[in-house]
Amino acid sequence: MTDTQPWADEIFDVLKQINVRQVAYVPDAGHIRLIERSKNDPTLNTIALTTEEEGIGIIAGAWLGGERGVLLMQSSGVGNCINMLSMIQECRFPFLTLVTMRGQWGEFNPWQVPMGQGTKRVLESMGVIVRPVDTADRLAETVDAAARLAFDAYRAVAVLISQRIIGFKNWGDDQP
Amino acid sequence: MTSRKDITLDRRAVVARILRDRGDALLLTGLGSTTWDVAAAGDHVNNFYLWGAMGGAAMVGLGLALAQPQRRVLVITGDGEQLMGLGGIATVAVQRPSNLSLIVIDNESYGETGMQDTHTKHGVDLAGVAAAAGFAYSATVYNDDELEAVIPVICQQTGPIFTAVKVTATPVTTVLPPRDGTYLKNRFRQSLLGSKATE
Numbered sequence: 001m002t003d004t005q006p007w008a009d010e011i012f013d014v015l016k017q018i019n020v021r022q023v024a025y026v027p028d029a030g031h032i033r034l035i036e037r038s039k040n041d042p043t044l045n046t047i048a049l050t051t052e053e054e055g056i057g058i059i060a061g062a063w064l065g066g067e068r069g070v071l072l073m074q075s076s077g078v079g080n081c082i083n084m085l086s087m088i089q090e091c092r093f094p095f096l097t098l099v100t101m102r103g104q105w106g107e108f109n110p111w112q113v114p115m116g117q118g119t120k121r122v123l124e125s126m127g128v129i130v131r132p133v134d135t136a137d138r139l140a141e142t143v144d145a146a147a148r149l150a151f152d153a154y155r156a157v158a159v160l161i162s163q164r165i166i167g168f169k170n171w172g173d174d175q176p
Numbered sequence: 177m178t179s180r181k182d183i184t185l186d187r188r189a190v191v192a193r194i195l196r197d198r199g200d201a202l203l204l205t206g207l208g209s210t211t212w213d214v215a216a217a218g219d220h221v222n223n224f225y226l227w228g229a230m231g232g233a234a235m236v237g238l239g240l241a242l243a244q245p246q247r248r249v250l251v252i253t254g255d256g257e258q259l260m261g262l263g264g265i266a267t268v269a270v271q272r273p274s275n276l277s278l279i280v281i282d283n284e285s286y287g288e289t290g291m292q293d294t295h296t297k298h299g300v301d302l303a304g305v306a307a308a309a310g311f312a313y314s315a316t317v318y319n320d321d322e323l324e325a326v327i328p329v330i331c332q333q334t335g336p337i338f339t340a341v342k343v344t345a346t347p348v349t350t351v352l353p354p355r356d357g358t359y360l361k362n363r364f365r366q367s368l369l370g371s372k373a374t375e
Contacts, residue, residue, distance in 0.1 A: 022242060045242045047271055050263030057232035057264075061204075061239025064224060064361065066369045069239065087229035087236075091357035 007165065008033035010140035011098065015070060018147045020096075021045060022062045022069035024055035030100030030166040031072045052077035056084035060093045068151055071097040075104070075119040075160070076112065085126040088156045095128070095156035096147055105134075105163035123158050134162035181318065187281050187343040190323060191252060192217040194279065197331050198250065202240060202368065206233035206253025209287040214252060215353035221367035227355050231260030234278050238268050241276040244368070248275050248331060255282040255296045255340070262305065268336050269309035277330045277337040278306070282316075283345045291345060306338035314338040 012034055015023070023038040024047045025031060038046040049055050052073045059069035073081075078099060088095045102109070103116020120130050129149065133142045139161065146157040191213040195203075203223045205211040211225045226233050237251035258265070258280050268276065284297035296302060307314035312335055317323050326339055354360055365373035 022239060045271075047238070047242075047267065050266055053232070054235045054261070054264050054267055057229065057235025058239035058242075060232075061236035061241075062243045063239075064236070064364055064368070065202075065240040065243025066365070066372060067239075067243035084229050084232055087226065087232065087357065090228065091361040093361065 004167070005033035007136040007139045009037065011143050012037040014140050014144045014147065016041075018144070018151065019068055020070050020147075021067040022047060022058060023072065024049055024058045024069060025072040026050075026052050026055075026074070026077055028072065028074045028100055029169065030074065030161065031098070034072060034098075052080045053084040055097075056081055056088060056095070059095060060087055060091065063093050068094070069096075071095075073097060073099055075099055075101045075116045078119045078122055078158075079115050082122060082126060085128065085156070089127040092154050093156070094150045094154050096150040097128075097158045098143065098161060099158055100161045100166055101163045106168050107163065108169065119160065128156040128158050130158050130160060132160040132162065134164050136165045139165065183318065183342045183344055185317075185319065185323065185341060185343045186346070187213055187283060188216055188348055190281065190341050190343055193323065194250075194252070194327060194330060197327050199248070199331065201248035201250050201331065202244065202364075204233055204237050204240065204249070204251045204253075206230070206251070206257035207288075208254055208257060209283070209348075210252045210254050210257070210281050211353065212348070212351045213281065216348075216351040219353050221363055223353070224360055224364045225353050225355075227357070230257055231264070233257055234261055234264045234268060237276055237278065238264070238271060238273060241273040242271065245273075245275055248277070249273075250277050250279060250330070252279045252281060254287065255280055255284060255302065256286045256294045258302060259295055259300070265302075265306050265311075265338070266309045269306070269311055271336075272310075272312070273336055274312075274334045276335045277339070279330060280338075280340045281343055282340045283343050285345045287345075296340075303338055303340045311336045311338045316340045316342060318342050
C-alpha cells in the first residue's frame, strides 16, 4: 500500500514546511505511509497512542511548549475524542487533524458506517472546522490551507481523507 | 504505631510541600481537587490548570515535556482523573520522557461528585501499572518520611517518574485559580516563550 500513496509524501512535505514537530497517531492502514515517513524522521517526535483522545492532550501540551503537532486518525477515532475537544475549543488551541474515512465510500463493514457517517457532524458540533477531500490531487493544498487556518488563525481544523482516495479495504475474494 | 498502609497524609500539605521544591518546573493539574490544591499552594504563571478534559492531564504533560526537553514538567492529578486515562500511562512509558513526573494525589475517591470510591479503593495499584508499563521510577508514598525521600526523585531524577501519594479523604475548602482557558494558555506561553508566544 505504501507505494500507492504518493499523496502521503506530499502531505508529509507540507507538514515539514509548516514546522510540525509532534505527530500523534493510532495505527491506521490509510495513514501507513505518513506514519512511516514521520517515524523515520529524527527531527520529529512520533507518538503512538492507545486511543485517539490522548492525541488531543498531547497537541495541546505541545502548543503550550511552543511546538506544533498533528493528530493522525481514522474516522472511528473521532468519536473517542469528543469530550477532550472541549479543551481545544475552550482554550482556543490550534489543532490540526488528518482523518482517514471509513464507513463512507464503498464500505464493506457495516459497523464502520455509523461513525463514518457521523464524523463531520461530530467534529463540527465540537467547534472543529471540517475540510473533506475526495480526490488525491487536492489533498496537499487542502492540508496546507488547513494548517494555516489552524496555526496562523488559531483554529481547530480537520481534513477528512475520503475512502475513495485510500481505496477499499481488501477483505479477500471469498467473502459471502 | 501506625502501619505503613494507614493513610494519614493531608492532600494540601503534600501538594504544598512538593511545590516548595519545584524550582522552574512547569506544572499541569488535572480536573478537580488537584487543581484546587495547587491553587491553595499559590497561583503561578508556570501553572496550567485543566478544568475539564478529564483523563487528559498526563497527555498534556507528555506533549509539553517533548516540546520542552530541558525543563522539568510536573503533572499533579487525582486517582479518578488518571484512571480515566489509564492508557496514557502506557503511552508515556513508550515515549520515555526523561523530564516528566506524574504525581497522583490518591484519596481513593471521586471528590467532585460525592466521594464515591475509585478503583484504587478496591486495590487497583496505579504505581504498579506505571512500573509494569515501564516507567523509570514508580512508587506509592504513605507517610512524611517517604514523601521527603521521593521529592528529589520527582523534581530531578531521570524520568518518566510516577508517584502515587496516598492522602486522606477529609474534605478541604475549594480554592479556585483562574478558569478562562484562553487566558491560562496565553499566560503560560507568554511566561515560557516570551515574544515567541505571539508569533
